[in-house]
Amino acid sequence: MAKTETISNALPAPPSPTESIAEERRNPSFPVRELSVYLDNGPEAAAYKEKVMFQLERDPLWKMDNTPDLTLPQVRERTMAKVQNLVHFLETESIEKFRMRMTVLSVVDPAFWTRFGVHYGLFLGAVQGQATPEQFAYWVKKGAVNLKGMVGCFGMTELGHGSNVAGLETTATFDEKTDEFVIHTPTLTATKWWIGGAAHSATHCAVYAQLIVKGKRYGAKTFVVPLRNPEDYSLLPGVAIGDIGKKMGRDGIDNGWIQFTHVRIPRSYMLMKHTKVTRTGEVEEPPMAQLAYGALIHGRVSMVLDSGNMSKKALTIAVRYAAVRRQFAERPGQPETKLLDYPIHQYRLLPLLAQAYALSFTGMEMERLYNNLLKQLEKVQKGATLSETLAILKETHATSAGLKAFGTWNCLHTIEQCRQTLGGHGYSAYTGLSSMYQDFAVQCTWEGDNTILTLQCGRYLVSSLCDHIKGKPLAKNVQYLARATTPIQQSALKTSEALIQLDVLQDAWAAVAASAVDRATKVFQTALASGITKDMAYEQCSPQRLQATKMHCYYFVISRFIDGIARASPATQPILTKLCLLYATYSMQENAGEFLQAGYFDGAQIAVIRDAVIQLLRDLRQDAVPLVDAFNYTDFVINSPLGRYDGNVYEAYFNLVRANNPKTNDIPYVDRVIKPLLQRQSSQDEGPELDF
Template sequence: MKANNTASLLKDGKELNTFTRPASDMQAERDRTSFPVREMTHFFNNGKENTEFLEKLFERIQRDPAFNNKDFYDLDYKPLRQRTFEQIGRMWSYLDELGADSPLARRFLSPFGMINPSAQTRVSVHYGLFVSALRGQGTDKQYEFWKSQGCLSLNRFYGCFGMTELGHGSNVAELETTATFDRATDEFIIHTPNTAATKWWIGGAAHSSNHTVCFARLIVDGKDYGVRNFVVPLRDPESHNLLPGIAVGDIGKKMGRDGIDNGWIQFSNVRIPRTYMLMRYSQVTPEGKVIEPPLAQLTYGALINGRVAMAYDSWVWARRFLTIALRYAAVRRQFSSTEGREESKLLDYVLHQRRLIPLLAQAIGIEAAATELYRLFDEVTHHQASLDTSDRKAVSDMVDKTKELFSLSAGLKAFSTWATVDTIDECRQACGGLGYLSATGFGQGFDDWVVNCTWEGDNNVLCLSAGRSLIQSGCKVLDGKHVTGAADYLGRIKTLRGKSLASGDLRDPKVLVGAWESVAAQAVMDAAEAYKKLRARGVSDKAAFEELSIDRFNIARLHTRCFQIKALFRKIANANPSIQKVLTNVGLLFALWSIEKNGSPFLQYGFLTSDDMNKVIDLVTFYCGEVRDQVIGITDSFNISDFFLNSPIGNYDGNAYENLMDSVTERNVPGTPCPYQDAMNAFFKRTPYEQPRLDEI
């Protein structure tokens, strides 16, 4: 049912077209676009072929009734879990065609998160964590074996990732579940020694999966070798009944992602064959000899996949909500900023521009950096797959690359996911009250998104570890050694230290990159020197790093932002000339606004004077103005259809109020009786109770 909309009416002889005008306002905005939108789409998708691949996929998804998302925001968590499972079944057919194991699948999954992030997660937990662990941690033979059991075809098979316990999340090395080797039977005994060792949060455990990759302490002959990965069957693939010794429970409703059936698992002396331990980097022989892995981090390799994906998803999600908020800003009028009666578009308010347009620039910077990160990730995975573990030089190269991947992805995952938290919330607030209505998508989006700050590496813990790597790189430089990778600019500390803007032009990308490198490098090197001093004073390694934890956090922030800015300018330099001008404005805005937001170190290191800083602030306002006319073109170039946006105030046609009114009255049919009328009658029509008088006793 549709709302009984009435057309605009005359009042005082003037036509009130508040309701229908937005659509024409939107067209006028669109006409201002000064660049070829299609070219920009290819820029964001990193190539024409990708654009075309995605469009074909999107077309099919939008038509597929399994992915109808009209009622998505209204579903309670129980029906949502079922819906999510059904969608997984359907997604599987797509994945099967693409090759569940292929990089194309990644491109499929990320936008799918816009329809139902829980379905994306449930599929990712299986393919991205469980299967990745088999592939990355298992020998080739082991991987082949599990494939033969159905781990790719999902026939009678669904995996979950059993790492976290009630008592331990970030500190994987101290997990308490045990895997004790029994030489007599050539088996491991998997056991939960106390309640805090209960596996907790395990996505898929509550209902759907029948196997887990269990993180457990390897115990051989009473000796504790630390944490390794074991495949443990949980449910009978035929009956789906829990296997003996396995206890499982549902951990219940969450802030978001309620389509995932997160559960807890307790193991009571569950026996698995020795060969179920994943033995690519570390082995236990039938005799009980333990071969240690070359690098502990290799054991947790499965998580890196998720981190890289989240850095990229930060862009996928930010662009969606920015599209909604910017389109709404282009048609919503409120107050007027100039004399005269007509109200102004929100997009014309300087404050509104400054709230949203830098976030748009930031999202574009996040994409550029995440795409570089994906390249490094692909390289490392490729190396890993073809690695001859007996070749020591190859292993050592591999270890170096893996460390670089760990430290770069840590910072990018943390700061990109946080940036998108802020972006979604700012976009919501920018839509006023309507941002709070479920129908516009912000609430669900926020609640589903924020978990990215916590899982697969808590952001703060990741920052500390990125900061540690940076200090280590800084120490290398102090020791006269060569540093490669994202922190290579530390090698130029001599020229970077004490640099100032002087007569440099703040509108020159080179100058801004120099500014960021100078400030980030000084901060990192100061921390490295402080670390060396503490060590020289006899402070232990651990205590020294703890003492520097705030510095570690801060240098991770500066370094990561510096990397994003450089990545964006690198990407722009290679862009089609027809879009370089607008992109350069975007890049400058990103770099300048980032300085404004992190003002103190630029002033403290003397890169900028107080006057320069005022210039930075003015330039941020200036570039917001420069980009303002292009924002509708840019959001169009994101190429997100109304179906994927799923927000009536963000539709392409700009017809915000009519679309909203239709959507609201379709979901909530006017005239539906109030379901608690009886309760209302009981209250409204009550007769107040009065104690009967009893005067004489």
Template sequence: MIHDIAMIPMIQTQADETQKRKWLQKALNYEIIGTYLQTELGHGTFIRGLETTAIYDPSTQEFIINSPTFSSMKWWPGCMGRSANCCILMAQLYSQGKKYGLHAFIVQLRRFDNHELLPGVTTGDIGPKLGVNSNDNGFCRFDNMRIPRENLLSKYSKIDPDGTYHPPISDKMVYAGMVLSRVNTVVWAAGHLSSGCTIAIRYSCVRRQTELLPGGEEPQIIDYQSQQLKLFPQLAAAYAFIFAAQNIHRRYDQIQSEVMVGDISSLQELHGLSAGMKAFSSLATNLGLEVLRLSCGGHGYSQASGFPRIYGGATALVTVEGEYSVLMLQTARYLVKCVAQAASGNILPHSIAYLTTEPESNCSAKSENDILDLEILVNAYRHRAHRLVNEAAEQLKACLLSGKPQHVSWNENHMVLIKAADAHCHYYTVMNFVQYLQSTEMSKPLRDVLTRLCQLYALYGIDNNAGDLLQDGYMSGEQISMVTNQVAALLVAIRPNAVALVDAFDIPDEMLGSILGRYDGNVYENLYKWAKESPLNQTEVHHSYDTYLKPLLHQSHMEAKL
């Protein structure tokens, strides 16, 4: 059993010390089972009648909670419709006739002694989903539910007994728990992709197909270049996302420490970074897992492969805590602000500082060996991000200057804004991979192996986005040909260490849940054993024979006699 991933972080980051003493240890000890609730109907618009409200009543010093019919718990591992007895509720706070925006509340949903719902609470399960059906994700409705004033998470904002409201130093403080969830999503995306790589690469060493010479031994399919092109770029991406996740977590901890002493200057950077990298890594993982599944042929379609379970979980990451396009647009909004700040001569955070200087106008690579230089690769991604971000900002500005309203201008530029945010996240991931290699102490053999992975990740990305670098003449057709040639060479160079690189993820068979990806390589014996254990194979003649097949066969036999 795992803790809800939202409730405990929200208590840790949003509760005052008194609330922590009351709730945190209970949550850690499973004395309470928590979940996270947020209105999903009319989400983001707060259409009248479709928002969850918490109206303060000073006569009783309580909040009155009401929500629309079928307001749902957010789709998220741990959002439990039938299991949870408490929740973190995001609701619009009203006091003294004024609306103060979204705030987080602790709400008890069920009695602790017999698990019955409290008066005014309705919950239920939302039914089967694409994946993770072991989680009872649910809906919830509140009808004049009352909670004590002290249940407003009050680390940053408070309300006095008489209803006087004390706002936080920034209205973004309430999203701290959500930001942590987005940071963690990069970790989970890397984990899902690592599992997929482990299965596909191990199986590709077991599977043999198509003799190269008549009468010769069939080669392992991992030795085919087309198979390596499916496997190794995903392996490189898994490592890139692991290192990115580590760095984002460190940055999150640093900024949280700053916030604790009242410094909120880096909150926007954290929001832009976490939103973009959550979207970028989750979509790349989702697409990468499908490539890895296909690399296993027909067996990849079987539940025995482990891919259906892993893919179902990874698919959720693309939409949970913000769908890909929505989050990329949030990052784009931050980038556009940074362009304006850079133009004014302001100092920008490290992750976005490239906007303050003009990048190189041409790639300096003269040979195929040059194109492997890590600095040259980082410069290419810096140039692409700088150009696309600035062009998106200019197009948006031109729309506004033409007299179009803000919302119209923004909508008409979604395409370029999303692409700019994606380029920024791609640059960040490559830059971080390179910095990890430069700053981390390791043996030379290990550095050589990881450097090849870093080169492959960067070059494969350039190959797939060559148009952006050819469009403004930064790279030539000859240089793109160098990139393609070196991708092929790196596939060969990575092949001897491919199995060791997935073994290094150290995912036990019990967690991997894949017959194809077994550590011992005994795939086919165990596939046969797994198939034999199917419920359909427990009797020699299945009961459906008497109900369906026997009458059909008997009728056909009689008609044949006639």
């Protein structure tokens, strides 16, 4: 559109969008770059992230702003071409740098991340974690590490079976005569389902199947099963594969279903690091089957990180737009007010911004915990170290399970809230948040359904408290449960000055989280005392376990935020402290019932907390835009005209919509449907005349 025409009776022009956002950056209360570098793990990592973003932006293959209009085959092809493109970096970069690259890519294109991750995280992870060294060497030689000659997929879930791996129906029956396993799908519900990569790209699958030797079942084990001939991609005999088709999001990944009909594989294709089957059909079971699952934790750790990163992306869009968009004037004739200046808009967005910071520090901590676990797993020796390792494994499993659910649920909530703050524009496919929701939603279900993971963490909390009551020591992250054994004391602090302090709030969260775990534990113990099984008693207390885990996660996340502030530079500590105070008080207000019911605070203290939230929002208002700038994502990564750094949102949005929908007034069905409707003649047929 041409320049705005001047008409005599026009109202005074409002400040331009670019000016509106520029003024937000004039007086940040903190050094933006310094905070940014800290969040990005130091100057070297930050520089590398920037290099990757710059590279991607220039590569036409990574163009993202026209994806809403691609067909399913187009988006699948483009995603696979990205896999092909990335192999260069996989082969030439250090693992650390490649991981950083993948972290950027996960924010740029979640479907791509999944497609690549299915091979690297799931297939290769399974092989690495469950193969003997010789077996692993074999698959490396076949091309599993550098995607040459083979592409893997991960065949765990079935049409009728998800979370309960022990209930899988696919069978792997050992045939002693031929030294082979026979892989078979006995029923419709045993069909492998949702298998990412199966529909189009995979040549091999890590199949979870019931091991049957000499008529005896040994539970679900993992087998590498060839699916297609890597030369011509024809299906191998006995393998039937179909496309799962359209999904809510992540259409770039080719999920498929697989049915095996008596497919034979060599015995050596069973991954035998833990359970072994000998030539004569002897089955050696491992002393600690749980050790096989250590590798699965990594996916959950990634999802906590991803929850932080996706929250950052969503908030960058929502906060920048709120600094540009104006609505209603304070007085007639004045320019309209920025959304960000409304108390209600601060109330909607800034607690989520604080949460995005909180999740980032939790993500960093999860990586540390995970690396620690890996080191521990490497040095496993029989005897003393094994029980120590199992304790660490158990703690890391429970913590990552609870936080995967907590992080992904809260991130999904953040995306939707940010989407709604864009008003009608949030419903467009071109403004970023609708597709982000659709892509992210699956994180609440896959690699452990959130409800089930939350309950697993809750089971750990309840059993930890039960053990503690019996005198056993508490693991590091649940030390606070010791408080559950003494009655809760109401806090003696009354004033805002006394209450609104990080250590005070942290302590309050510890007390109330412990009390929530205590409540779940009491329901559990009562149920158990009624004579039912332990598992059934756990089911009885599941609503309370769910709640206890939520409170535990708040305490964990706030504690890691406080640790992160302690490690930060002095210049960035004040702003981080404000954010942490906001997060701790806002989440307290949202869970006021817990604090009141536990008797830790009374109504007057909660009123002080509520007032503090409002005060902190006002205080953080001026830094809102600098705080999302500090997330350090380029416009390319943000991929939303409404989240542009320069604030020129309307022009960019209009141009993008036009570029993706170039045909003006081309109505393909106007002759077939519209004209016949508008130009129809009424012809109510009365039928032949009757004279009786």
